[in-house]
Every structure is written in C-alpha cells, then in structure tokens.
Amino acid sequence: MKRQGKRIATDRSFVVALARGLDVLRAFQPNDGLLGNQEIAARTNLPKPTVSRLTYTLTKLGYLTSVPRFEKYQLAPAAMALGYAALTNLGVRHLSEAYREELMRETGGAVAVGGRDRLSMIYFGQSRGMTLGVQLDVGSRIPIATTAMGRAYIWALPDEERASLLRDLREHYGSRWARMRDGIERAGETMAKHGFAISAGEWHDDIHAVGVALKLNDGTGPYAFNCGAPAFRFTEDRLRNDIGPRLVAMVRNIEAALGGLAPQSKKEESKKLKAGGKVARVVEGIR
Numbered sequence: 468m469k470r471q472g473k474r475i476a477t478d479r480s481f482v483v484a485l486a487r488g489l490d491v492l493r494a495f496q497p498n499d500g501l502l503g504n505q506e507i508a509a510r511t512n513l514p515k516p517t518v519s520r521l522t523y524t525l526t527k528l529g530y531l532t533s534v535p536r537f538e539k540y541q542l543a544p545a546a547m548a549l550g551y552a553a554l555t556n557l558g559v560r561h562l563s564e565a566y567r568e569e570l571m572r573e574t575g576g577a578v579a580v581g582g583r584d585r586l587s588m589i590y591f592g593q594s595r596g597m598t599l600g601v602q603l604d605v606g607s608r609i610p611i612a613t614t615a616m617g618r619a620y621i622w623a624l625p626d627e628e629r630a631s632l633l634r635d636l637r638e639h640y641g642s643r644w645a646r647m648r649d650g651i652e653r654a655g656e657t658m659a660k661h662g663f664a665i666s667a668g669e670w671h672d673d674i675h676a677v678g679v680a681l682k683l684n685d686g687t688g689p690y691a692f693n694c695g696a697p698a699f700r701f702t703e704d705r706l707r708n709d710i711g712p713r714l715v716a717m718v719r720n721i722e723a724a725l726g727g728l729a730p731q732s733k734k735e736e737s738k739k740l741k742a743g744g745k746v747a748r749v750v751e752g753i754r
Contacts, residue, residue, distance in 0.1 A: 615678030623680030
C-alpha cells in the first residue's frame with residue numbers, strides 16, 4: 468500500500484495519525500479473514516510498534532475485533548457499518564442495477580460499476596450471474612492502469628487530476644510503467660473515437676473488457692462501468708463493435724436518469740479527449 472508522505476508533509480491541516488489509522492483499516496481486503504500486526508505492517512509500510520498502537524486503539528473504538536487465540540484482528544461491525552452506509556448513499560449503484568442486469572443478460576458478460584481508491588478501482592456494484600471466469604464482487608479492487616474500468620476513469624478526469632494520477636502510477640510501477648502507459652494512451656484514442664476503453668488480456672490474459680466513465684454534475688465521481696468476460700467469449704472485434712457501443716448507451720442512459728452532464732457534441736468530445744502518446748507523456752511531465 469503506497470503512503471502519501473511526500474505530498475502531505477507540508478500540509479498543516481492533514482492529521483497523520485488519522486491517516487495511519489485508516490490505512491490499517493484499508494489493509495483488510497475481501498476474503499482476508501484475520502490479519503496480525505506484522506501482516507498489517509507489511510501492507511501499510513508502517514512500523515510494527517505504530518501498527519500495534521493503532522490496532523489497539525481501533526479495537527477500543529469498535530472498528531476491529533481482537534482474536535487473542537491467534538493474536539490477530541478482523542474488521543468489526545462498526546467498520547462494516549461505514550461501508551454499508553457509503554453503499555446505501557451511492558445513488559448510482561442502486562439506479563444502475565436494472566441497467567446492469569439487462570446488459571448482463573444481453574451480452575453474457577459481467578457488468579460492474581466502481582470508483583477510485585488510490586491506484587485501484589473498487590467495485591460497489593456488480594452483476595455477473597453465471598459469467599465464467601469472473602469472480603469479482605462488491606468490494607473487489609482492480610488496478611487502474613491495466614483495466615478497462617480504470618482506463619475509462621483516467622480519461623474522464625480533468626487534465627490536472629489526470630496528470631497527478633499518471634505521475635503516481637509512473638512512480639508506483641517503475642520499470643513496468645512504459646508498457647502500461649502505452650495501453651493507457653491507446654485507451655485514450657479509443658475513448659476519443661468511440662467513448663469506451665478496452666483492456667484485452669492486459670490485466671489477466673484470459674479476460675477481455677470494455678469500460679465507460681460516468682460523469683455527474685453534482686460534484687461526485689467520476690465513476691466507471693465495465694463489461695467483461697473470458698477472452699473466447701468477448702473477442703476484440705466483439706468488444707469494439709458490440710459490447711463497447713452497448714455499454715456506452717447504457718451509461719449515457721444512467722447519466723441522464725441521474726441528472727448527469729448534457730451529452731457533448733462529437734466535436735467537443737473529440738477536442739476534450741483527443742489522446743495519444745503526446746498527451747499521456749505531457750501530463751506526466753515527459754516530453
């Protein structure tokens with residue numbers, strides 16, 4: 468888990484102790500079960516003595532439950548209540564359910580909606596039925612850089628936010644970044660032309676998907692949807708000519724139902740999303 472010390476070191480309003488406590492809660496992932504202080508320290512890059520104090524405090528506050536027999540912890544109901552409260556208040560999750568279910572039935576793919584959590588996208592709505600090869604569910608995280616959902620999100624951001632995110636991704640991935648950047652650039656070109664991003668075997672070899680961003684005018688988001696399936700079912704040709712256009716239409720309908728932004732003309736959208744190698748390198752600070 469990447470810590471953000473460089474940017475907040477001079478921010479006098481930033482409460483470091485609170486941030487570290489939240490990092491401890493973030494360390495627990497779906498299907499993890501129990502975690503000990505050593506495991507949490509490894510995931511958060513925090514010193515073990517600091518983690519010990521934080522887990523003690525979070526246990527006293529009711530956000531963690533101690534399991535003395537194993538000297539480990541699990542998330543407590545108070546922590547889960549925060550997540551359920553957030554899900555309940557996400558109107559896009561509830562309103563999109565019927566649309567997601569319909570697209571799932573029409574295409575045979577899994578359809579999800581998610582939002583950003585640092586360098587990942589986290590699912591908060593998922594419709595997958597019996598889709599083979601797709602085991603993700605609500606709470607699952609996927610990387611921003613290599614997935615269709617993540618790439619659609621990247622190109623929905625304002626220029627400054629996109630530049631900041633790309634710099635963070637470059638720093639995080641190091642030598643692997645050049646290849647990932649190429650995929651993001653291709654996604655930008657596809658977004659400009661067709662309104663959707665593609666990831667064909669770039670996250671998992673056998674998973675193909677398209678992604679479309681959803682923008683609202685209430686200051687929240689952007690969010691992103693994807694539709695994916697095993698590669699043999701969603702060929703690249705089908706992604707471009709069938710699944711992608713269907714997902715774009717679905718998201719635009721959801722956007723309208725939620726009072727989203729008015730559709731832009733092709734000229735305006737092309738100008739805003741015009742992408743390619745130069746764009747991605749410039750916003751990274753690389754020319």
